[in-house]
Amino acid sequence: MxxxxxxxxxxxxxxxxxxxxxxxxxxxxxxxxxxxxxxxxxxxxxxxxxxxxxxxxxxxxxxxxxxxxxxxxxxxxxxGLDKQTNVAIIGAGHLGTAFARYNIRENPYTNVVGLFDVSPDSVGGEIEGVPVYHLNDLQDMIKQEKVQVGVVTVPAVHAQEVVDRMVEENVKAILNFAPAKLNAPEHVTIHNVDLTIELQSLIYFAREELSADRDKEENKEE
Amino acid sequence: MxxxxxxxxxxxxxxxxxxxxxxxxxxxxxxxxxxxxxxxxxxxxxxxxxxxxxxxxxxxxxxxxxxxxxxxxxxxxxxGLDKQTNVAIIGAGHLGTAFARYNIRENPYTNVVGLFDVSPDSVGGEIEGVPVYHLNDLQDMIKQEKVQVGVVTVPAVHAQEVVDRMVEENVKAILNFAPAKLNAPEHVTIHNVDLTIELQSLIYFAREELSADRDKEENKEE
DNA sequence: GGATGTGAATTGGTTCACAGCA
DNA sequence: TGCTGTGAACCAATTCACATCC
CATH class of the missing domain: 1.10.10.10 (Winged helix-like DNA-binding domain superfamily/Winged helix DNA-binding domain)
Known part of the structure; x- marks a missing residue:
């Protein structure tokens, strides 16, 4: 059906x-x-x-x-990977770079059109063959390159501002790595990946007492 | 209660x-x-x-x-953040570096004892004040520094091997960024963060047709 | 025979509605 | 009165069990 x-x-x-x-x-x-x-x-x-x-x-x-x-x-x-999706990565630090590299190498279904940053060290250069633009050019480039998805790897304090700009240009979905609750209109999907949450919640499972509990129920097979 | x-x-x-x-x-x-x-x-x-x-x-x-x-x-x-948790990061590439930096700056509740890699460029150096060791020293350092949690940022092909080594040294929990299904005994908790999954599943929500669907139900308030 | 496809049962998680207490 | 704490109702997701079809 x-x-x-x-x-x-x-x-x-x-x-x-x-x-x-x-x-x-x-x-x-x-x-x-x-x-x-x-x-x-x-x-x-x-x-x-x-x-x-x-x-x-x-x-x-x-x-x-x-x-x-x-x-x-x-x-x-x-x-929706049969049609090309254009992705912009905002933040050209280690995380943005890792994400760019990873996607270019391992994910043939998306097209990273650029990284965006404010640091003079990186702006104007290239990372994994992808140009690094100044953040000021973000909105122009979104229009020009028809970017549908944004990846936010900037510090938490700047994340909302970046999201606002992308929303203005009708970006449809945002993957956010900044540890912040971001606001966007209903029609923009935001998914959050929060490294602190992942690590801290994992630590819960690493506690001594829990490991002890686990040992007790050593009566399973499969 | x-x-x-x-x-x-x-x-x-x-x-x-x-x-x-x-x-x-x-x-x-x-x-x-x-x-x-x-x-x-x-x-x-x-x-x-x-x-x-x-x-x-x-x-x-x-x-x-x-x-x-x-x-x-x-x-x-x-x-379980009231007691110190010692963390090892395996893979000193961009992702490992991003994770180390991020945790040292934003998460005062965990202690990153070292990064591990095989590249001569990074081994012996420091990243954000954390020493970079050779992967060969992983097991010794886990013992010595009482590492309870490992973070895997190595390429997928090497991930299982790294996990096996950590399991051998009784690491209790592993945060895995490699896009691979990893095996570990029952008592070791593995959480996966998969950047490809996050991006691709987000793209589903960025599709044109879906955006169109959304527009139709423009009858909500709050 | 061997695998998919699927209603029914179950489990898990969230929301509701309100009792209980400072 | 205002906000917490919580059983009950609800909803979502998974597992079970089996009918269905190659």
Whole structure:
């Protein structure tokens, strides 16, 4: 039952994982994959994978599995990676640079049009082949290069200002690494990646007492 | 009802956000805060905040709110940030460097003992005052410095090997930035931060059709 | 037979509504 | 009165179990 309408974010976040595995399988000329095999390679349950895929329509063949190439194409289409997405990275520090490099090397589905910064050291140069512009040129470049997605890696105090400028130019989605609650109109999606949250919440699981608790329930097999 | 036992991950992930706000309030000598005010500053609903805090015991005063200092101390204690946590960062590239810098500047609750890499350019040097060691010294240093948490920023192909080494030395939790499914024994917690997933899932929300859908339901207020 | 696709049951998390207390 | 604390209701997501089809 090909479903239109909004997919749950939980499902959407798994699609790139499937895509990565499928890219790999296609590269290795493996033409068919079962939900069970996908489960092993992703860590998600086979049922969940089937439900996820079925949400967008039935792509598999009963008794056989999924055609890797076809499924890959479908997922690209669902996410919107079949059409080029232009991305601007604001902040050319280590994080912005890491993100740029990473995307250029590992993610062939997006196009990083530029990094933006205020530091004279970096402005005018290139990082991984991507030009570094002055932040003042952000709005012009968004228009010119039809940027749909912005990645914010500037310090928290400047993040809202950067977001405001991008919103003005109708950027549709923003990935924010600054540890700040950012405001934007309803129609602009903001996702936050907060390194402090990730580390601190992890520390909760590293506590001594918890490790002790875990040891107690040493009665599981699989 | 002071609850012992395992807290849901969803709750744990919000604690660092509360902590950040409380740090700020305490710094500004604001002594009391209501769940409503916390709601405004974090974006989480007031009920949710009260439920979260109540999960660990009742910290507030009815009719008044929460004492900022006390609540801050309690959250530090719950997460486990009252005791020093030693962190090793494996991979001294841009991402590792960004993470080190960020933590040293913004997160006074953890202690980055070292970065680890194989590149002769960086090994032996310092980054943000943190020494860079050769990867070969990882296991010795984990023992010596009592490292409980590892942060993996190496390329995906090397990630599992690094994890295996850390597991051997009884590291309790790992924050993984490599786009790979890593295996570790039950008692080691691995959290993954995957930049590709974040960007690609965001692109789903930037699609034209979706933006169009959104425009249709322009009948909300608040 | 062997895998997908899917209603039903379950689990988990959030919101509601209000009781309880300073 | 005002704000916390919390059972109840609600909603979302996952798992189960099995019908369905190649």
């Amino acid at each position: 090909p479903q239109r309408g909004e997919a749950p974010i939980s499902v959407i976040k798994r699609l790139p994982v499937y895509l990565r595995v499928l890219d790999n399988l296609v590269k290795r000329d493996i033409e068919v994959v079962s939900s069970k095999s996908l489960s092993k390679q992703t860590g998600f349950s086979a049922e969940q994978i089937r439900k996820d895929l079925a949400f967008f329509g039935a792509f598999g063949t009963r008794g056989t599995g999924y055609n890797t190439n076809y499924l890959r194409e479908r997922i690209l289409r669902i996410i | 002071p609850q012992r036992g395992e807290a849901p991950i969803s709750v744990i992930k919000r604690l660092p956000v509360y902590l950040r706000v409380l740090d700020n309030l305490v710094k500004r000598d604001i002594e009391v805060v209501s769940s409503k005010s916390l709601s405004k500053q974090t974006g989480f609903s007031a009920e949710q905040i009260r439920k979260d805090l109540a999960f660990f015991g009742a910290f507030g005063t009815r009719g008044t709110g929460y004492n900022t200092n006390y609540l801050r101390e309690r959250i530090l204690r719950i997460i």
